[in-house]
Every structure is written in structure tokens, then in C-alpha cells.
Amino acid sequence: MLNKHSLITRLLIIVTSAAIVFALIYAKLHYSNVFDKEMQRSNNTIMQIGQTVSATASIAAYLEDKDLANEVLNGLVSNDVILGAQLNGLKSVLAKSILYKTDLPVTFSLSNPFIIGEQIGAIYIEPNTIFIEQNAQAIALSSVRTLMIVIVPMLLIFAVLVYFLITQPLNYLSGQLAAITPGKGQRIAIPKTHKHSEIGTISNNINKLLYRTEALFKQERSLRQDIELFEKRFRLMFEKSSSPTLLVKERGDILLINEAAQDLLIGLGLDLEERFPDALGKACKTPDILYTFTSNSVNQKQVMQSEFEFSNQLTQETVWLNIIIINTESDDQWYLQVFISDITMKKVMISQLKQKAQYDRLTGLNNRYGAELVLLEWLDQQRPFSLILLDLDEFKPINDIHGHNAGDAMLQHIAEQLKLNVRADDLICRWGGDEFLIALANISDQETKDIATNLTKVIATPFNYTKADQEHTLVVSASLGIACYPEHATSLKALVECADVAMYTIKRTSKNNFAFYQI
Incomplete structure (x- = not known):
């Protein structure tokens, strides 16, 4: 008797169950396939009948002969697959069967038997859906019964063969193996009928495994001592590690x-x-x-x-x-x-290096490299922005007359004014020397004009600088060139060039003003 907890038993049950499920699925698919074919055959029959009577119906429609039309309809409804029909002429219904009621009939247009291409009427056929489906179901069920008569005995034969050829011998081997105590020289007896089969091969391999197991037991005692030594060394290495x-x-x-x-x-x-x-x-x-x-x-x-x-x-x-x-x-x-x-x-070191690499030491603003990183990211994101290139007017005389310390103080003052007069999310950069670059993201032209107008005013405001206990009033102005992405250019280099052209337009004319790049 099979052990209900045996792996082989469970495997047999799973395989048999899978075969049964597969057979049922196949039977269902076979049923659906036969049913669909029978339904299609019935529909084809209706189409053939309709085409067959079309010639006679065309004559009835042409002559508007109701008797002939009734004969055509009687011939149609005499078929089991047709429940009702109606024949129409150009102006009236020539004939209609009693059971014809559908709103979705199979329609056959009737052509003039003497003039090609002229439509003179139509036949409307209502299929006998109930009869067609019942007939298709009966044929499909009959086919499935025939199929199952073949499959079920095959499944039973398969289960019996698996039990006697695989399950029973493996259970025998399992019983022997359970009774063996490793290390005492016990071996499995190979079944006489399976000396040259896979069961015999498994038995031989198990016996070889028993030989090797006995040898491993001897090695295990030696390895256990080594493991204890290694464990001590590992703990020492682990516990004293500086990591x-x-x-x-x-x-x-x-x-x-x-x-x-x-x-x-x-x-x-x-x-x-x-x-x-x-x-x-x-x-x-x-x-x-x-x-x-x-x-x-x-x-x-x-x-x-x-x-x-x-x-x-x-x-x-x-x-x-x-x-x-x-x-x-x-x-x-x-x-x-x-x-x-x-x-x-x-x-900390990386942050300091990044600060030195991307920010201007004098003003604390982004330097050219840092600004390019931000602007290239904006371009990758396709974020619209206005770019203002700002160049100071009359800055060189401050360095020449008052010294570079005064020039540095003025640059720091300009940087603070820029921070106070643009939005917090805008980019401000010392582009180089006395040039500054401002990028205004997601901004309208009018808002850009307002900011540019305000910048020219605050930059032109006098700045008091103290040197050797003497206060000096320093004044500069700024020329601003404005280019917009993506209207004026789609690359950073081209955009800066456009802003530079607009800035020098102001530089050569009025100064202390701004201009948009003109295409």
C-alpha cells in the first residue's frame, strides 16, 4: 500500500492530476472548437441557401410577384437553420414569414436580372439561433464523449504503470535506506528485476554513496578540530578589526x-x-x-x-x-x-574642493565652470530661461585710480546687489573680470525687462569706499545683453554669443541700459 506521505506517491498524484487537468482542458478546447465549427457551418449553410434563392427572389422582386415571393420564403423557412424571412421589393414588402421578428437579419441584396448593378430589393433571413446552438452543442458533446472514451483508459493505464514500474521499487529502496545505520557497513539489496534498469543504477549509486560516507565520517572528526581552530582565529580577527x-x-x-x-x-x-x-x-x-x-x-x-x-x-x-x-x-x-x-x-574635503571649483572666491557667486554645469542641466531639461550678460561700465578707472582693493570691493558690492534684486532660484555668476551672468528660469519677457531695468538702477547707485580713513564715492553702470532659450539659440555657447552681441550693442551706444538679442 502506498505511503500517503511518500514523495513518489505525491509525485504520482501530481502527475496524474496534471494529466487529468490537461485532459479536461483539452476536452474543453475540443468542445469549443467543434462548437465553433458547427456554428460556422450553419452560418455558411444560411449564406449558401440565401445565394441559391437570390436569382429566383430577384425575378419575384422585379415582377413584384407576391406568389413567387411566398414560394421563395416557404422554401427558405423549410430549412431547420432558418426561423423566418422577409422579401422586399423596391416599394413594398412582397412576402414575410410568421416567425420573422429580428432587427439584425442576414441580408442579401437583390439585383435587377436584366440591368447589372441595379438593386431592386433584398431578402432578410432570421437564423434559427436556438436550433443552430443546440445542434452545435449536441455534436460537440458527442465528439467530447468519444474523445474521453479514448483518454480515460490511457490515464488509468499510465497511473498503473507508474505505480508498478517506479513507485513500488522506489518505496522498496526507501525502506531499505531508512533501515541503514551509516558507518556499520550495511548496503542496499538491488531488486532482481531492476539490476539493469534505472532503479538498479540508483541502488548502486546509493551503495557507492554509503562507502564515501563512511570515509567522510573519518575525515569529519579531523575537520572538526580544524574548524574549532579556525573559528578562534576568525573571532580574533573579527573582534580586533579596526573596520x-x-x-x-x-x-x-x-x-x-x-x-x-x-x-x-x-x-x-x-x-x-x-x-x-x-x-x-x-x-x-x-x-x-x-x-x-x-x-x-x-x-x-x-x-x-x-x-x-x-x-x-x-x-x-x-x-x-x-x-x-x-x-x-x-x-x-x-x-x-x-x-x-x-x-x-x-x-568635507570633497565639499571644499567643489566649493573652490564651482564658486568665485571673491564674490561667493558661481564661477564660470559652476554656472555652465547648471545651465547645461537646464538645457538637458529643456527649461526655458532668459540669459543676461552684464558688463560694468567705467570699472577700469576705479582700479587705476583707487587700486585693486577698491575694484574688489566694488565687485563684491555689485554681487550683493545682484543677489538682492533677482529671484532666489535664479542663477548668478561672475563670468569673468567685471562681467556677470544671470539666468532667469521660466520667466516672461516683461518680467525680464523689469528685472533688467531694476538692475541698471541699483548698479548705478553710488558706492562709498573707505581708503586710508578717507571715504570715496565710486560709481559704475552696466550694459546688459539678453538672450532667451530656446527662442534665440539652443546651445549654451550660441546663447552666450547672442547675449554678448546684444550687450555690445548697448556698450557702443548708450551704456547703462539693456537690449534683447535681435534675430
């Missing part, structure tokens, strides 16, 4: 944490008893991203690395940590190796 490291269960329980990690987390004011990443989440400035980062590593079983900004819970200082997560499987259990490193100094 903060945690070993975490997949669900977040912290199993191991070395001294460096303890010092780091305690220094941040975090609780070591909490799960990972909850222990870090309270101090992280983007906890949702940290949780998603950890979840992705767990779900995808991939090495993940990212940098996160934290707030020290004790000092409130900003700390940057680089976190690497490696997924490791052991004994069918997944673990997370978490490596943490403090990269705060690196971040």
Missing part, C-alpha cells in the same frame, strides 16, 4: 558586532540592542532611503554600497558613513555582513 563590522540575521537581529562598530555606534549615541537598520535609522537624515537600501540588498541577495548622512545624537554634528552590505548563506540561512566606515573627513 566596524556587524553580522546580522536576515530579519535584522544583530548576532555579532566587533569593538570598532560598538565604539562607532555608541559614539553616535545609538542603542546597540535594536535591530539593524533600526539602530542606525534614528540618526540617519534619510531613514526611508536607508531602509529601502537594506531591503533591496536582502531581497536581491546582492552586494549593496551607499553613503548616508547621520546626525550625532550626542553632539548634533553631521557624520557621513559609508555602508556596505554583503549577503552570505550558511546552513540554509541568509546573513548580512555589514561594513561601516566613517567618511566625514572625505566628504
Whole structure:
């Protein structure tokens, strides 16, 4: 008798069930296919009957002969597939059967038998839908019954063969294998009828495995001692490592944490008893991203690395940590190796280098390189903006007369005026020397004119500069050239050139004014 918990038994049941399901699905598809074909055949029959009587019906319509029309309709409704019909002439109904009621008949146009292309009437046929469907169902069911008579015995034969040829021998082997105690020299007896079959091959392989198992038992005792030694060395290396490291269960329980990690987390004011990443989440400035980062590593079983900004819970200082997560499987259990490193100094250095690379040291504004990065991003986003190129008038005499310190003070004053008189989201840049560049995003021409008008006024306002305890009044003005993206140009170089042309138009004429680029 089959063991109901046997894998082979369950496999047999699954395979047989699958075969039955497949047979049922196939029977359903076969039924649908036969049904559709019978329905199509009936429709074709109606079309053929309609075409057959069209010639006679055309004569009846041409002559407006109601008797002949009635004979045509009687011939039509004598067919089982037709429930009713109606024959129309050009001006009237020539004949109509009693059961004809449909609003969606099969229509056949009637042509003049003597004049090609002239329509003189129509035949409307109402199919006997109930008869057609019942007939199609009967034929389809009959076909399915015939099919099942063939399939069911085949399934039964298949199940019996699988049981006697596979299930029973494998159960026999399973019983023998369960009775063997590894290391005592016991072996499986091969069934006589399966010495040259796959069952015999499996039995031989199991016996070979038993031989190898006995040899492995001897090796295992030696390896166990080696493992204990390696474990001690690993713990020493892990615990004394200068790199903060945690070993975490997949669900977040912290199993191991070395001294460096303890010092780091305690220094941040975090609780070591909490799960990972909850222990870090309270101090992280983007906890949702940290949780998603950890979840992705767990779900995808991939090495993940990212940098996160934290707030020290004790000092409130900003700390940057680089976190690497490696997924490791052991004994069918997944673990997370978490490596943490403090990269705060690196971040500070990068920020300082970025500040030097993208900002003007004198005015604190974006320098040319920094402005180009922003403007190229705007162009990639296809964000409309107005670009103002501003050049100071009469700036050189200030340097010549009062010195470069006065010139620097004037540039700083101009930078502050620009900041105060444009919108917070606009870009201000010291383009070079006494040239400034202003980019106004998503702005109308009128708003651009208003800002440009105001800039010419505030820049021309006198600036008091003290030198050697003497106060000097310094005055400059500005010439502004304006180009708009994308109206005037679609590349940064071309846009700056357009603004430069407009600026020099003012420079050569009135100064202390602005002009839009003219195409």
C-alpha cells in the first residue's frame, strides 16, 4: 500500500492530476472548437441557401410577384437553420414569414436580372439561433464523449504503470535506506528485476554513496578540530578589526558586532540592542532611503554600497558613513555582513574642493565652470530661461585710480546687489573680470525687462569706499545683453554669443541700459 506521505506517491498524484487537468482542458478546447465549427457551418449553410434563392427572389422582386415571393420564403423557412424571412421589393414588402421578428437579419441584396448593378430589393433571413446552438452543442458533446472514451483508459493505464514500474521499487529502496545505520557497513539489496534498469543504477549509486560516507565520517572528526581552530582565529580577527563590522540575521537581529562598530555606534549615541537598520535609522537624515537600501540588498541577495548622512545624537554634528552590505548563506540561512566606515573627513574635503571649483572666491557667486554645469542641466531639461550678460561700465578707472582693493570691493558690492534684486532660484555668476551672468528660469519677457531695468538702477547707485580713513564715492553702470532659450539659440555657447552681441550693442551706444538679442 502506498505511503500517503511518500514523495513518489505525491509525485504520482501530481502527475496524474496534471494529466487529468490537461485532459479536461483539452476536452474543453475540443468542445469549443467543434462548437465553433458547427456554428460556422450553419452560418455558411444560411449564406449558401440565401445565394441559391437570390436569382429566383430577384425575378419575384422585379415582377413584384407576391406568389413567387411566398414560394421563395416557404422554401427558405423549410430549412431547420432558418426561423423566418422577409422579401422586399423596391416599394413594398412582397412576402414575410410568421416567425420573422429580428432587427439584425442576414441580408442579401437583390439585383435587377436584366440591368447589372441595379438593386431592386433584398431578402432578410432570421437564423434559427436556438436550433443552430443546440445542434452545435449536441455534436460537440458527442465528439467530447468519444474523445474521453479514448483518454480515460490511457490515464488509468499510465497511473498503473507508474505505480508498478517506479513507485513500488522506489518505496522498496526507501525502506531499505531508512533501515541503514551509516558507518556499520550495511548496503542496499538491488531488486532482481531492476539490476539493469534505472532503479538498479540508483541502488548502486546509493551503495557507492554509503562507502564515501563512511570515509567522510573519518575525515569529519579531523575537520572538526580544524574548524574549532579556525573559528578562534576568525573571532580574533573579527573582534580586533579596526573596520566596524556587524553580522546580522536576515530579519535584522544583530548576532555579532566587533569593538570598532560598538565604539562607532555608541559614539553616535545609538542603542546597540535594536535591530539593524533600526539602530542606525534614528540618526540617519534619510531613514526611508536607508531602509529601502537594506531591503533591496536582502531581497536581491546582492552586494549593496551607499553613503548616508547621520546626525550625532550626542553632539548634533553631521557624520557621513559609508555602508556596505554583503549577503552570505550558511546552513540554509541568509546573513548580512555589514561594513561601516566613517567618511566625514572625505566628504568635507570633497565639499571644499567643489566649493573652490564651482564658486568665485571673491564674490561667493558661481564661477564660470559652476554656472555652465547648471545651465547645461537646464538645457538637458529643456527649461526655458532668459540669459543676461552684464558688463560694468567705467570699472577700469576705479582700479587705476583707487587700486585693486577698491575694484574688489566694488565687485563684491555689485554681487550683493545682484543677489538682492533677482529671484532666489535664479542663477548668478561672475563670468569673468567685471562681467556677470544671470539666468532667469521660466520667466516672461516683461518680467525680464523689469528685472533688467531694476538692475541698471541699483548698479548705478553710488558706492562709498573707505581708503586710508578717507571715504570715496565710486560709481559704475552696466550694459546688459539678453538672450532667451530656446527662442534665440539652443546651445549654451550660441546663447552666450547672442547675449554678448546684444550687450555690445548697448556698450557702443548708450551704456547703462539693456537690449534683447535681435534675430
